[in-house]
Amino acid sequence: MEEIYANVDDDNSSKPIQHSKASQNQSGSRRFHGAVVLCLVLLSVFLLIGLISLGVHYHNSVCGEDDKLSTIKTNLTELLQASQKKLSSMTEERNKLKTNLSEMTEERNGLKTNLTEMTEENNNLQSLLEQKTTCPDGWTKLCSSCYFLSTESGSWTTGREDCRTRGADLVVIHSSEEQIFLSAFTNTKTWIGLNDRDREETWKWVDGTPLTVTYWGSNEPNNGKVIIELGEEDCVEISGGQSSKWNDISCESSLRWICEKPAQP
Structure with missing residues (x-):
């Protein structure tokens, strides 16, 4: 009988030990899950910080490009206006030259006509003079x-x-x-x-x-x-x-x- 009670006591004394191991396993699992969660949170934070930095950099880059494009556009506009002004001036000068050339051509033609008339008149006078002189x-x-x-x-x-x-x-x-x-x-x-x-x-x-x-x-x-x-x-x-x-x-x-x-x- 004593042996039977002794075995029962032995069985009862081993149960707390098994319960203590289970608790330890559950505690370790919770710590592991907590670390994973912490890692995930930290990773999310880092990703968020990276995305924010990338967004800021992209924004600054876009703004910088916009400034460059704006400057180029302004320069091109000024150059185009200057070219149009120069073209207008050259066109006006060309028109003046064409007008002067036309006037000079007309004047030359008039002089040629006068010269022809004077030559013909001189020849007629010379002919009359020859006829009347001896x-x-x-x-x-x-x-x-x-x-x-x-x-x-x-x-x-x-x-x-x-x-x-x-x-x-x-x-x-x-x-x-x-x-x-x-x-x-x-x-x-x-x-x-x-x-x-x-x-x-x-x-x-x-x-x-x-x-x-x-x-x-x-x-x-x-x-x-x-x-x-x-x-x-x-x-x-x-x-x-x-x-x-x-x-x-x-x-x-x-x-x-x-x-x-x-x-x-």
Whole structure:
């Protein structure tokens, strides 16, 4: 009997021990769950903080980009306005130039018309003048001038003096038409009214006009060879004939001469 009671007591004494272990297990489980919950809460807090930081950063970035875009837009607007103003100014200037060009063209056309009319009028007057003017006997007429070819020969000065006694002077050549006429007018070397006696290589006509058109022969004028008894070549002859050219020669050479004077009504 004692053994039976002893076993019963043993069974009853083991139950509190088992209950204590269960309590310990439940306490550990609660601590574990609490730690998990704490971790989850902390993780949520960190996530929230991260989201808030990201939102702030994004907001600042967007604001910064908006400022940049606003600045770019302002600059582009100012540039566009400046370009439009420049284009407007250039367009206005171009229109003014076109107007000026149009006026100048019109003025040029008017001048051309006037020149044509004046040329035609001059030709008509010249024609009438030629019809109404005559030359003395022994003289040949070309346009409004009369020409005389001497039969005698002498120095350039002698020829000029003879022309003056006839109310004329040695011939002055100012055009190709006159040069061609004189080439056929004489077929021998003949004095014309050109010289550089006052200043070497400064050629001028007897009427004081400068030399503008020339018909010098090859390598002329060259002042030639100085002949002591005749002097330097300061006066000019026309060779005459089909290919008539000019040549400088000593003024003391003996040649025929051509006189010229205006035709008379």
